Amino acid sequence: MTSPGRTRAAGRPTLEQVAAEAGVSRGTVSRVVNGSLEVSTNTLHAVREAIEKLGYVPNQAARNLVTKRTDTVLLVVSEAEERVFGEPFFAGLVRGLGEELARTNLQLSLMLAGSDRQRERVERFARDGRVDGAVLISLHGADPLPGKLVAADIPVVLTGRPLSSESGMPFVDADNLSGAEAATDHLFRIGCRRIATITGPQDMAAGVDRLAGYRAALEFRRGGTGLVAHGDFGRASGERAMRELLERDDTIDGVFAASDLMAAGAMRVLREHGRRVPDDVAVVGFDDSDVARNTDPAMTSVSQPVRRMGNELARLLVTRIEQPDSVPGPVILPTGLVHRDSA
Amino acid sequence: MTSPGRTRAAGRPTLEQVAAEAGVSRGTVSRVVNGSLEVSTNTLHAVREAIEKLGYVPNQAARNLVTKRTDTVLLVVSEAEERVFGEPFFAGLVRGLGEELARTNLQLSLMLAGSDRQRERVERFARDGRVDGAVLISLHGADPLPGKLVAADIPVVLTGRPLSSESGMPFVDADNLSGAEAATDHLFRIGCRRIATITGPQDMAAGVDRLAGYRAALEFRRGGTGLVAHGDFGRASGERAMRELLERDDTIDGVFAASDLMAAGAMRVLREHGRRVPDDVAVVGFDDSDVARNTDPAMTSVSQPVRRMGNELARLLVTRIEQPDSVPGPVILPTGLVHRDSA
DNA sequence: ATGAAAGCGCTAACAT
DNA sequence: ATGTTAGCGCTTTCAT
Numbered sequence: 197m198t199s200p201g202r203t204r205a206a207g208r209p210t211l212e213q214v215a216a217e218a219g220v221s222r223g224t225v226s227r228v229v230n231g232s233l234e235v236s237t238n239t240l241h242a243v244r245e246a247i248e249k250l251g252y253v254p255n256q257a258a259r260n261l262v263t264k265r266t267d268t269v270l271l272v273v274s275e276a277e278e279r280v281f282g283e284p285f286f287a288g289l290v291r292g293l294g295e296e297l298a299r300t301n302l303q304l305s306l307m308l309a310g311s312d313r314q315r316e317r318v319e320r321f322a323r324d325g326r327v328d329g330a331v332l333i334s335l336h337g338a339d340p341l342p343g344k345l346v347a348a349d350i351p352v353v354l355t356g357r358p359l360s361s362e363s364g365m366p367f368v369d370a371d372n373l374s375g376a377e378a379a380t381d382h383l384f385r386i387g388c389r390r391i392a393t394i395t396g397p398q399d400m401a402a403g404v405d406r407l408a409g410y411r412a413a414l415e416f417r418r419g420g421t422g423l424v425a426h427g428d429f430g431r432a433s434g435e436r437a438m439r440e441l442l443e444r445d446d447t448i449d450g451v452f453a454a455s456d457l458m459a460a461g462a463m464r465v466l467r468e469h470g471r472r473v474p475d476d477v478a479v480v481g482f483d484d485s486d487v488a489r490n491t492d493p494a495m496t497s498v499s500q501p502v503r504r505m506g507n508e509l510a511r512l513l514v515t516r517i518e519q520p521d522s523v524p525g526p527v528i529l530p531t532g533l534v535h536r537d538s539a
Numbered sequence: 540m541t542s543p544g545r546t547r548a549a550g551r552p553t554l555e556q557v558a559a560e561a562g563v564s565r566g567t568v569s570r571v572v573n574g575s576l577e578v579s580t581n582t583l584h585a586v587r588e589a590i591e592k593l594g595y596v597p598n599q600a601a602r603n604l605v606t607k608r609t610d611t612v613l614l615v616v617s618e619a620e621e622r623v624f625g626e627p628f629f630a631g632l633v634r635g636l637g638e639e640l641a642r643t644n645l646q647l648s649l650m651l652a653g654s655d656r657q658r659e660r661v662e663r664f665a666r667d668g669r670v671d672g673a674v675l676i677s678l679h680g681a682d683p684l685p686g687k688l689v690a691a692d693i694p695v696v697l698t699g700r701p702l703s704s705e706s707g708m709p710f711v712d713a714d715n716l717s718g719a720e721a722a723t724d725h726l727f728r729i730g731c732r733r734i735a736t737i738t739g740p741q742d743m744a745a746g747v748d749r750l751a752g753y754r755a756a757l758e759f760r761r762g763g764t765g766l767v768a769h770g771d772f773g774r775a776s777g778e779r780a781m782r783e784l785l786e787r788d789d790t791i792d793g794v795f796a797a798s799d800l801m802a803a804g805a806m807r808v809l810r811e812h813g814r815r816v817p818d819d820v821a822v823v824g825f826d827d828s829d830v831a832r833n834t835d836p837a838m839t840s841v842s843q844p845v846r847r848m849g850n851e852l853a854r855l856l857v858t859r860i861e862q863p864d865s866v867p868g869p870v871i872l873p874t875g876l877v878h879r880d881s882a
Numbered sequence: 883a884t885g886a887a888a889g890c891g892c893t894a895a896c897a898t
Numbered sequence: 899a900t901g902t903t904a905g906c907g908c909t910t911t912c913a914t
Binding site: 257469 | 551596597598599601603604609611619620621623624625626627629630631633634637641646647648649650651654655657660664666667669757774803807810828833835
Binding site: 578 | 899904907
């Protein structure tokens with residue numbers, strides 16, 4: 197009880213103790229731990245043995261204090277829990293990030309920022325100096341978070357083109373415009389002439405760009421582009437939008453939805469209304485997620501290389517961290533169209 | 540360039556500078572920052588002003604070094620990315636955890652441990668002294684991670700009863716047995732007499748207990764309990780299991796699946812085989828997730844209070860952190876049956 | 883190749 | 899109520 201350690205990390209051996217055990221100085225142990233080459237084989241072994249014997253693990257706080265690095269990067273997702281854990285998009289991204297970061301000694305840590313309160317916490321966490329950099333994803337409109345982090349001198353990379361392009365922050369995005377264009381054009385080519393779209397949120401570039409792609413395709417084909425209903429990428433919004441569209445025009449024969457979830461919702465509503473997919477109405481989604489594979493009929497969908505996007509994000513961030521003055525340009529990755537049975 | 544700061548956190552004002560600016564000592568500033576009451580109103584104001592003026596933010600590394608606390612707790616999910624971001628179960632849990640932790644000054648950080656490599660990283664991270672405690676979820680079989688963390692003197696709480704109950708670690712779980720029993724009994728009461736089950740992984744208590752519940756219900760009703768096929772909670776495994784079951788016995792008229800995802804897979808296979816749900820075969824799932832609400836017909840499912848489970852996990856962990864010697868007992872929360880159209 | 887020593891920025895115990 | 903001081907455990911010059 198009165199022993200020298202009531203504190204949590206008590207008893208943990210220190211550099212000092214390892215040094216004593218190995219009969220060398222602190223500095224030498226430090227060199228061994230950090231893989232310096234300027235250590236003789238003999239001492240190297242002695243120190244290693246001592247480390248092993250004592251079960252020494254470097255104290256990060258002490259190390260951070262002097263190096264100013266934390267070897268941790270933060271993934272901030274600006275969505276509510278339900279969204280984050282419902283959208284398969286994030287899975288690929290996280291995997292991609294993890295893969296790439298595994299090559300470095302950076303550890304990935306994830307935090308949600310779906311509410312103001314959470315955003316504030318994330319900001320404080322980052323400003324406290326607990327991370328070397330941050331990847332932000334799913335930013336809406338004029339989220340102040342990226343700006344605040346940059347102001348706090350924290351390297352930041354974004355997922356998805358920021359709406360206000362003045363930001364100048366490096367970002368990675370899928371070619372949403374081309375993807376949407378290809379999807380819409382596909383509907384046209386299989387014979388649809390009354391093609392509607394269900395958009396994503398218009399405060400995100402992904403939402404805006406996919407709508408633009410739809411428009412571009414139809415303008416090129418000289419089709420009408422008026423059948424637009426807005427959604428928020430979520431399933432329920434897709435159902436709502438589809439109902440609205442059907443009410444406005446019941447001759448619709450093709451639908452391009454800006455997310456698989458919305459497309460799935462639309463398919464359900466179409467069925468409720470007695471429309472067969474794809475015979476009466478063809479449907480294309482966006483994301484090529486699990487959802488698309490599991491609708492009935494299986495859904496044709498635009499694929500984005502989420503995993504590669506994660507890879508690129510990691511690379512960009514590492515670059516920013518290692519060369520704070522570099523401003524790597526944006527990375528735009530190509531999308532594809534995966535043909536299944538719904539269109 | 541030769542200025543005193545090329546390092547990342549360079550130029551950040553320190554306690555010392557704030558003290559100078561406010562004309563007081565370091566100690567006093569520290570007291571203000573940490574909310575000590577023993578400070579006169581005057582100096583309090585002076586210090587606050589100085590902090591404001593200089594934009595001072597305490598350096599966490601320095602603070603951690605002396606306090607031995609990080610104010611961070613880790614949520615470790617022992618699943619692959621695809622799983623984590625596909626199962627809505629996690630959303631509720633994370634939300635519950637966040638809610639409760641928001642009352643404290645603990646920050647939640649999430650890490651995946653789906654591969655050995657990731658598990659190793661997580662272990663190192665925790666042993667490095669970067670977290671005050673950890674919540675582990677989705678443990679399989681004899682995962683060594685919890686033991687290692689405990690050995691490293693890190694407070695740990697588990698989600699789901701550990702299979703080897705000798706561990707003695709505090710945990711939170713849903714009453715899986717009762718839930719499964721209620722689901723199965725419901726099938727019996729609506730007239731099913733050939734009731735099959737699709738189990739979860741048998742290296743997790745949730746899988747084992749739900750199967751036990753199925754058995755208990757049928758034994759009580761004197762029904763046969765032989766129609767068992769194994770799955771892993773995932774959709775594909777549900778499809779596989781359903782096919783297998785139909786091959787073995789095509790008079791099956793009720794199915795209890797240990798997860799919504801598997802139940803959804805089963806429903807699809809049933810439809811493929813020309814069985815109508817619930818008319819020919821009634822189906823009950825487990826989780827009461829979004830998936831259950833979106834099948835056609837909507838799925839009857841066992842609900843677990845995931846959010847409350849998250850709350851309780853946080854409470855347990857906080858207790859463990861604040862009183863390292865306390866060993867709070869397990870918390871088992873009740874499940875319910877949500878009636879929809881599939882049974 | 884190695885040791886010695888000067889901090890990194892903060893908290894907390896002790897004085898006053 | 900406030901100042902003083904001794905570290906927390908580590909990295910990193912600077913000598914040798």
